[in-house]
Amino acid sequence: MSLLVQKxxxxxxxxxxxxxxxxxxxxxxxxxxxxxxVVVSAMSGExxxxxxxxxxxxxxxxxxxxxxxxxxxxxxxxxxxxMALIDRGLEAKSYxxxxxxxxxxxxxTKARIERIDEVKMRADLKAGRVVVVAGFQGSDEHGNITxxxxxxxxxxxxxxxxxxxxxxxxxxxxxxxxxxxDPRVVDKAAxxxxxxxxxxxxxxxxGSKILQIRSVEFAGKYKVPLRVLSSFEEGPGxxxxxxxxxAMEAPAISGIAFTRDEAKLTIVGVPDTPGVASKILGPVxxxxxEIDVIVQNTTADGTTDFTFTVARSELAKAEKILQGTAAELxxxxxxxxxxxxxxxxxxxxxxxxxGVASKMFAALAEVGINIQLITTSEIKISVVIDEKFMExxxxxxxxxxxLDVE
Amino acid sequence: MSLLVQKxxxxxxxxxxxxxxxxxxxxxxxxxxxxxxVVVSAMSGExxxxxxxxxxxxxxxxxxxxxxxxxxxxxxxxxxxxMALIDRGLEAKSYxxxxxxxxxxxxxTKARIERIDEVKMRADLKAGRVVVVAGFQGSDEHGNITxxxxxxxxxxxxxxxxxxxxxxxxxxxxxxxxxxxDPRVVDKAAxxxxxxxxxxxxxxxxGSKILQIRSVEFAGKYKVPLRVLSSFEEGPGxxxxxxxxxAMEAPAISGIAFTRDEAKLTIVGVPDTPGVASKILGPVxxxxxEIDVIVQNTTADGTTDFTFTVARSELAKAEKILQGTAAELxxxxxxxxxxxxxxxxxxxxxxxxxGVASKMFAALAEVGINIQLITTSEIKISVVIDEKFMExxxxxxxxxxxLDVE
Numbered sequence: 001m002s003l004l005v006q007k008x009x010x011x012x013x014x015x016x017x018x019x020x021x022x023x024x025x026x027x028x029x030x031x032x033x034x035x036x037x038v039v040v041s042a043m044s045g046e047x048x049x050x051x052x053x054x055x056x057x058x059x060x061x062x063x064x065x066x067x068x069x070x071x072x073x074x075x076x077x078x079x080x081x082x083m084a085l086i087d088r089g090l091e092a093k094s095y096x097x098x099x100x101x102x103x104x105x106x107x108x109t110k111a112r113i114e115r116i117d118e119v120k121m122r123a124d125l126k127a128g129r130v131v132v133v134a135g136f137q138g139s140d141e142h143g144n145i146t147x148x149x150x151x152x153x154x155x156x157x158x159x160x161x162x163x164x165x166x167x168x169x170x171x172x173x174x175x176x177x178x179x180x181x182d183p184r185v186v187d188k189a190a191x192x193x194x195x196x197x198x199x200x201x202x203x204x205x206x207g208s209k210i211l212q213i214r215s216v217e218f219a220g221k222y223k224v225p226l227r228v229l230s231s232f233e234e235g236p237g238x239x240x241x242x243x244x245x246x247a248m249e250a251p252a253i254s255g256i257a258f259t260r261d262e263a264k265l266t267i268v269g270v271p272d273t274p275g276v277a278s279k280i281l282g283p284v285x286x287x288x289x290e291i292d293v294i295v296q297n298t299t300a301d302g303t304t305d306f307t308f309t310v311a312r313s314e315l316a317k318a319e320k321i322l323q324g325t326a327a328e329l330x331x332x333x334x335x336x337x338x339x340x341x342x343x344x345x346x347x348x349x350x351x352x353x354x355g356v357a358s359k360m361f362a363a364l365a366e367v368g369i370n371i372q373l374i375t376t377s378e379i380k381i382s383v384v385i386d387e388k389f390m391e392x393x394x395x396x397x398x399x400x401x402x403l404d405v406e
Numbered sequence: 407m408s409l410l411v412q413k414x415x416x417x418x419x420x421x422x423x424x425x426x427x428x429x430x431x432x433x434x435x436x437x438x439x440x441x442x443x444v445v446v447s448a449m450s451g452e453x454x455x456x457x458x459x460x461x462x463x464x465x466x467x468x469x470x471x472x473x474x475x476x477x478x479x480x481x482x483x484x485x486x487x488x489m490a491l492i493d494r495g496l497e498a499k500s501y502x503x504x505x506x507x508x509x510x511x512x513x514x515t516k517a518r519i520e521r522i523d524e525v526k527m528r529a530d531l532k533a534g535r536v537v538v539v540a541g542f543q544g545s546d547e548h549g550n551i552t553x554x555x556x557x558x559x560x561x562x563x564x565x566x567x568x569x570x571x572x573x574x575x576x577x578x579x580x581x582x583x584x585x586x587x588d589p590r591v592v593d594k595a596a597x598x599x600x601x602x603x604x605x606x607x608x609x610x611x612x613g614s615k616i617l618q619i620r621s622v623e624f625a626g627k628y629k630v631p632l633r634v635l636s637s638f639e640e641g642p643g644x645x646x647x648x649x650x651x652x653a654m655e656a657p658a659i660s661g662i663a664f665t666r667d668e669a670k671l672t673i674v675g676v677p678d679t680p681g682v683a684s685k686i687l688g689p690v691x692x693x694x695x696e697i698d699v700i701v702q703n704t705t706a707d708g709t710t711d712f713t714f715t716v717a718r719s720e721l722a723k724a725e726k727i728l729q730g731t732a733a734e735l736x737x738x739x740x741x742x743x744x745x746x747x748x749x750x751x752x753x754x755x756x757x758x759x760x761g762v763a764s765k766m767f768a769a770l771a772e773v774g775i776n777i778q779l780i781t782t783s784e785i786k787i788s789v790v791i792d793e794k795f796m797e798x799x800x801x802x803x804x805x806x807x808x809l810d811v812e
Contacts, residue, residue, distance in 0.1 A: 016462040050482070056422040057486050058493035065492070068500050069485035072478035076456070079475035080463050086471070087464040094474050098504075099549055143505055 001033040002167035003125070007135065007157035010044035011174050012231035013077050019043075022172075022231070023084035026130060030090060035125045037164065039135045039157040040081055042073025063108035067137070067147045071097070074134035074153070082132045092130040095121070097145070102138030102156065104146045111146035113138060113155065116163035133160060154215035162222035169219065169226050170237075173210055176230035177238035178203065180403040181256035185394050188404035192238050192254060197226075199254045200240050202346040202380045216240065252356050253347030253401050256394050260341040260387055262292060263315040264372070265308055265322055269332030272304040279329060280306055283321050289314045293342065293384060295373045303332075307373060309384065312338050340372065341390040344382040345397055357381050363400035369393055407439040408573035409531070413541065413563035416450035418578050418637035419483050425449075428578075428637070429490035432536060436496055441531045443570065445541045445563040446487055448479025469514035473543070473553045477503070480540035480559070488538045498536040501527070503551070508544030508562065510552045517552035519544060519561065522569035539566060560621035568628035575630050576643075579616055582636035583644035584609065586809040587662035591800050594810035598644050598660060603632075605660045606646050608752040608786045622646065658762050659753030659807050662800050666747040666793055668698060669721040670778070671714055671728055675738030678710040685735060686712055689727050695720045699748065699790060701779045709738075713779060715790060718744050746778065747796040750788040751803060763787050769806035775799055 006026065013019050022038075029036055050070050054061040061069075078094035085092035097104075100121065104111035121131045135153025138146050148155055154171055161169035176191065178200065183189040195203070197220030201213060210228055219226040219240065229237030270276055281291060293309045310318045319336045326334050350356040360381055364371060369392065373384035385393055398404060412432065419425050428444075435442055456476050460467040467475075484500035491498035503510075506527065510517035527537045541559025544552050554561055560577055567575035583597040584606065601609070603626030607619060616634055625632040625646065635643030676682055687697060699715045716724045725742045732740050756762040766787055770777060775798065779790035791799055804810060 016459065019463065053422065053482070053486055054489060057425065057489045060493070061489045062492045065485040065488045065500055068488075068502070069482055072481045075478045075481070076459070076475055079471040080459055082471045082474075083460060083463045083467045086468045087466070094471055096474070096551075099551075145502075145505075 001035075003035045003037075003164060004029060005037045005039060005157050005161040005164065005166045005169045007039040007153060007169070007171045008041070008231060009153060009171075009173060010041040010047070012172050013040050013081065014044035016080070018231075019077070019080050020084055023081060023088055025231075026085060027088050027090055030130060037121060037125070037131045037133060037160055037166070038081065039133050039153060039160060040074060040077040041135050041153040042070075043077055046073040046076065064144060067108050067111075067145045070147055071134070071137045071145050074136055078132045078134045082130075085130055085132070090130055091128050092132060093124050094132045094134075096134045097137035097156070098139035098143070100133060100138075100160075102159070104138035104140055104148070106140040106142070106144065106146065108144075108146055110149035111138060111140070113148070113159045116159055118160075118163045121160075121164065152212065152214075154212040155218055158215045158218045158222070158224055158226065161224045162218070166224065169224050171211060171215075171226065171228050172231040173228060174231065175210060175228070176233055176235045177228055178210060178240075178255070180254065181394055181398055182258070185258075185391050186256075186398045186404075188398065188406075190403060190405040193236065194239050194241055195254055196348050197240055197242065198379055199346050199348055202344070202377075203255050203257050211240075252349040252359075253345045253403075254349070255346050256343065256397050256401075256403070257346055258341060258343045258390055258394055260390055261312050262309040262340060262342055262384075263312045263336065263338040264340045264384060265310065265315070265318055266335040266337075267306045267322055267326050267329075267331050267333075268335060269303045270306055270326075270329050272302055276304065276329065277306065280322070280325055281308070283325055284308075284310075284318055287317065287321055289318045289321075293373055293375050293382065295375060309340070309342065309373075339387045340384050341387045342382055342384050343390065343393045343397065344380050345401065346380045348379050350379060350381070359400060360397060363396050364393055367392055367396045369396075407441075409441045409443075409570060410435060411443045411445060411563050411567040411570065411572045411575045412578065413445040413559060413576065414447070414578045414637060415559060416447040416453070417580050419446050419448075419487065420450035422486070424637075425483070425486050426490055429487060429494055431637075432491060433494050433496055436536060443527060443531070443537045443539060443566055443572070444487065445539050445559060445566060446480060446483045447541050447559040448476075449483055452479040452482065470550060473514050473517075473551045476553055477540070477543040477551050480542055484538045484540045488536075491536055491538070496536055497534050498538060499530050500538045500540075502540045503543035503562070504545035504549070506539060506544075506566075508539075508565070510544035510546055510554070512546040512548070512550065512552065514550075515553055516555035517544060517546070519554070519565045522565055524566075524569045527566075527570065558618065558620075560618040561624055564621045564624045564628070564630055564632065567630045568624070572630065574633055575625065576633045576635055577617060577621075578635055578637040580637065581616060581634070582639055582641045583634055584616060584646075584661070586660065587664070587800055587804055591664075591797050592662075592804045592810075594804065594812075596809060596811040599642065600645050600647055601660055602754050603646055603648065604785055605752050605754055606632075608750070608783075609661055609663050617646075658755040658765075659751045659809075660755070661752050662749065662803050662807075662809070663752055664747060664749045664796055664800055666796055667718050668715040668746060668748055668790075669718045669742065669744040670746045670790060671716065671721070671724055672741040672743075673712045673728055673732050673735075673737050673739075674741060675709045676712055676732075676735050678708055682710065682735065683712065686728070686731055687714070689731055690714075690716075690724055693723060693727055695724045695727075699779055699781045699788060701781060715746070715748070715779075745793045746790050747793045748788055748790050749796065749799045749803065750786050751807065752786045754785050756785060756787070765806060766803060769802050770799055773798055773802045775802075
């Protein structure tokens with residue numbers, strides 16, 4: 001019937017019992033006549049155990065050797081799962097990333113996939129075998145073992161699906177799909193049957209961390225239909241598809257994302273001269289502090305207030321750098337605020353629907369929430385507000401955009 | 407200076423501290439100017455942990471997948487040791503068996519090495535790098551991961567030394583060399599400075615289990631000088647060399663080996679006709695019972711008494727088979743005895759020295775020990791005696807052949 005690539009993460013293969021449960025699930029799909037490539041992560045806890053050993057050996061473990069070490073985690077899982085499949089009477093064969101081979105560049109611990117040789121897998125599938133592949137790993141042109149970085153198993157699965165032109169890439173997780181927002185905040189949050197790649201990217205980067213962003217980008221680029229499902233429950237999950245299929249009748253917005261892990265920094269009264277933005281942000285990004293929202297307002301007196309947000313854990317570091325910059329630029333002051341949160345509405349539908357922004361701002365005003373910052377993109381509008389209003393804002397927006405399930 | 411292959415077993419790399427100690431030892435040799443290839447086993451306990459996981463998955467785990475699973479053990483060690491070496495300022499690089507590559511046949515879980523590609527290792531050595539290789543593993547011509555079976559890391563080390571034409575293959579263990587006999591039985595047992603491959607083979611198979619037999623055969627075949635040393639203490643260890651170098655002035659015998667893990671079976675009064683030996687032993691070996699000593703005596707009445715020894719754990723199985731054979735051959739009776747032991751003297755010197763056997767028998771008679779069976783080979787004489795005399799026999803022989811250290 002179909003060719004499915006099914007990816008099971010660390011929690012889904014976290015014990016012998018769960019590996020057996022995955023084998024049962026795969027056997028069921030096989031019995032329905034599907035050809036199956038399974039991609040697995042290391043058993044949960046195993047990667048951290050290995051990282052712990054490395055940390056005991058050296059404070060700066062060599063990246064090449066880190067990959068040799070950490071890649072054993074998935075190798076254990078592919079062997080155990082393949083044994084379990086064979087034990088159930090299926091034909092099955094395991095592959096390390098190097099055996100496939102999944103060719104990557106040589107950037108150890110965060111390599112990028114360059115090419116996948118699908119010939120051997122194709123032959124196994126033709127012979128009726130389930131192919132079990134170690135996620136998160138590959139090898140470079142010199143035969144060195146590489147890893148894709150944390151969460152890279154999703155990317156492995158999508159890349160294999162693209163190489164094999166699979167009918168669907170199924171990512172099994174501990175949630176049963178993508179929701180309009182976090183069900184822990186809004187109990188009327190609804191599972192989406194479909195979402196576009198672009199929306200998923202905006203959702204993922206804003207805190208709904210179900211899929212690794214790179215894997216979604218990859219899936220979008222190669223047009224691999226991606227489905228998020230639960231490892232533990234039955235259900236259709238959420239299909240992530242290319243835009244055109246869903247955009248026509250899509251509602252204005254698909255979901256509400258939020259994060260409280262940010263902090264806000266404002267440098268007040270900077271002379272508004274060309275190049276001032278890069279003078280402010282340059283030293284911050286040189287220190288490897290990642291910047292999220294950036295807003296600049298020119299005031300009437302010819303100076304400008306410049307505001308940006310950083311991860312809350314990096315606020316102290318960023319503030320110190322900014323104090324130096326402020327002195328240099330003769331700015332009036334630096335204001336730091338870690339009591340903020342960011343709430344965003346996401347949806348490809350907003351492109352063609354005027355009034356989405358005003359509807360959002362009206363909904364927030366109605367419940368008395370003051371907006372501190374606003375940024376917008378093609379398919380997303382984000383506001384920064386006082387942290388204590390986060391849940392209230394998410395619920396108000398979820399209701400205003402008619403996402404509540406009855 | 408020299409090119410050394412150094413092998414460290416599971417106990418020697420059994421913890422982070424011990425891996426660091428190995429790194430220090432390797433660094434010391436490197437500082438002396440030696441080129442070094444290190445071969446390591448899995449950290450002690452790790453292989454059993456992995457086998458335990460497989461046992462939980464399936465009662466008959468697929469051999470190919472067992473190799474994928476178990477080979478991760480050494481892969482972890484090569485990464486950690488290489489990190490430790492780099493942390494000490496050395497240049498170092500790890501290789502899995504497949505990366506070397508160590509080409510084996512496809513007999514999973516007990517593969518045999520066919521060929522080793524030494525080009526990459528040679529280039530690393532030339533560039534001043536310590537090469538760290540996973541023992542016990544290789545890959546077949548199709549790229550499948552294989553393992554050599556338990557203890558195979560010794561074989562890996564010897565095979566690498568042969569391929570690289572190393573000056574010496576050093577096997578680091580928890581003993582500081584090969585002794586004339588077990589120091590726990592004879593407190594005057596002496597460490598041998600040298601021993602021949604043939605003697606080592608006879609010693610190893612008789613219970614002085616320091617080196618895996620296959621590795622000694624391999625070393626003898628390829629004339630690789632092999633040295634057994636302690637991982638934990640300084641010292642020259644014991645050099646295992648080709649015969650000619652030591653035979654000239656060798657003492658009559660090099661050591662006393664013994665085992666109490668055997669049992670004796672005698673089938674009494676068998677008609678002495680051609681083919682009777684194979685009729686007796688055939689069914690036993692068909693049942694995969696390994697036979698050690700075999701002795702046949704023809705008696706005056708035209709029947710023969712046929713005696714052989716088996717591992718004590720297999721006595722019941724062998725006796726049952728033999729009862730069947732006895733009925734068929736119309737033999738008088740079957741006598742089983744598990745209260746025996748075997749004591750052997752080993753030495754290439756005995757070839758050229760008459761009277762070794764009689765000296766042995768006289769020494770045993772002097773302390774009142776009755777000999778039940780005798781077998782001899784070119785460089786070994788074994789006797790089977792009552793188990794309770796084992797220590798007495800070993801001490802008497804050790805003294806008679808002037809092996810005692812003062």
